[in-house]
Amino acid sequence: MRFERITVNPAVATGKPCIRGLRFPVSRLLGLLAAGETRESILRAYPYLETGDIDEALRYAAFLAEDETVEFAE
Numbered sequence: 537m538r539f540e541r542i543t544v545n546p547a548v549a550t551g552k553p554c555i556r557g558l559r560f561p562v563s564r565l566l567g568l569l570a571a572g573e574t575r576e577s578i579l580r581a582y583p584y585l586e587t588g589d590i591d592e593a594l595r596y597a598a599f600l601a602e603d604e605t606v607e608f609a610e
Contacts, residue, residue, distance in 0.1 A: 537599050541592040553596065555589045565593045 543557045553562045560582070568578050575590055 537595070539592055539596055539599075541589050542596055555585065555593065558584060560585070562593050562596055565590065566597055569594070 541556050542553050542562055543555075544551060544553050545557065548554055548557065549559050549561050554560055555562060555565060565578070565585070569575075569590070575587065578590065579585055579587065
């Protein structure tokens with residue numbers, strides 16, 4: 537799967553995946569969504585983000601989760 541809006545650069549955010557080369561990590565965007573922030577409130581608070589950035593961050597998270605195995609303690 538290709539991600540056009542997610543970039544990785546060792547010189548930006550210590551190499552964490554970021555949105556379009558901005559110093560805005562994908563994990564931060566996903567954290568906002570997980571905390572219950574709406575797309576509209578995120579786009580209002582961070583006007584340099586676009587709807588497509590949110591869509592691609594969610595696709596990226598789904599892609600990573602597909603191959604991730606997590607063991608839960610019983």
